[in-house]
Amino acid sequence: MMYMTASRDKEFAAKLLDALAADAGLPGLLRILMQALASPVLLADPAGRILCLQAPGREVPWPEGLVPPEIVREGSRCPPGKTASGVAPARAGEGIRYKVTPVGREAEFGYLAVLSQGYEDPAREAWLTQTATACAVVMRSREARQRAQQAAQEELVEDLLSHRFQNLAELACRHPLAWDLDRPQAALVIEADRAGSGTVPETVNRQLGHLVRERVPGADYVVAPRGEQWVVLMAFPSMLSPAAFKEQVQDWVGELRRRAYPYLEGRPFAAGAGRLYPGAGDIYLSFQEAKTALEIGRFGRSAGGVTFFEDLGVLRVLHRLGMPRLREFAREVLGPLEAYDWEHGTDLLFTLRTYFQCQMDMAATSVRLGVHGNTLRYRLKKAEEVLAVDIGKIEVQANLYLALTLVAGA
Known part of the structure; x- marks a missing residue:
């Protein structure tokens, strides 16, 4: 036996x-x-x-x-x-x-x-x-091959983002990766939520990077780390309309989110997307746009979403002032209303934000808030008194919209 x-x-x-x-x-x-x-x-x-x-x-x-x-x-x-x-x-x-x-x-x-x-x-x-x-x-053998491939990807991404090349032909000779530099490309920047400590835990950041590198279906891309963020360069067979580009990116991020949910210790992640450019020569511009979109999205929009640079409007210009100055502007405009809500236990700031989200439509705002039209009119009038403004004036609407956009979800 x-x-x-x-x-x-x-x-x-x-x-x-x-x-x-x-x-x-x-x-x-x-x-x-x-x-x-x-x-x-x-x-x-x-x-x-x-x-x-x-x-x-x-x-x-x-x-x-x-x-x-x-x-x-x-x-x-x-x-x-x-x-x-x-x-x-x-x-x-x-x-x-x-x-x-x-x-x-x-x-x-x-x-x-x-x-x-x-x-x-x-x-x-x-x-x-x-x-x-x-x-x-x-x-272990597969890991060694993956490390070599990742190192090659990271070197290519770094050269593209830093614009360290004279022309694309030189870059193609320098990097043996089978990556078509002439295809339309765009950059995404992805980062896990910083809530609480203000930093992303190393385990969460590593797991997010592992998930991104797993070849999430729906896009052809290379990826590289940058600090606590992950940079994804996406390539497309042809130029897409802005709507088609956004749809593909949102679908890809949605699939990544579905896969990542059980592994990120309950933390969401956010993504900023730059514009789509005809070739890799301009990808560094898309990268700068993606960073801007992520930063504004972190500050002024709900956590866990995709913010497109294309959708930022005037914030694309104002962002050059720096986020500290934009935060100061938002506090100056809305600070009195926040203080009043805190002191009196009211929700005037939330009411005002909902009013603008509903395109200043009284009926739609009443339905969303679940209040009578007269109650809504009273709240808006009270907000005007506290802020000492006339919401009917276009310049006041512009200031309030910008300030509310900056503080939403912050």
């Missing part, structure tokens, strides 16, 4: 080595383990996202692509070369029994798990840990 077990262990190890030599990748390695154990096996990254799955005619009970936190927790506690077991919840029926082992040092690449109601043979635990070692070899 011991001879048969040793023979099967050698046969299993030989299959793993053959798969590595044939560059079968993670699916090939997991398929060998699945066939040997006749049970579903999966590989998840450190955050619990399923990277690879092999299941012999069974449906894995977590179709959303995330393993239960129990598997991640047990795997993180398990020393390399060892396994841990437990029962993970399923959406229907009894829990799913599993064995899990870390992949790489301190689970740097994630966790390998086998799911089975009857997997209790200690002799087969070695197959699980051996497969995890083989997966680590593949993932």
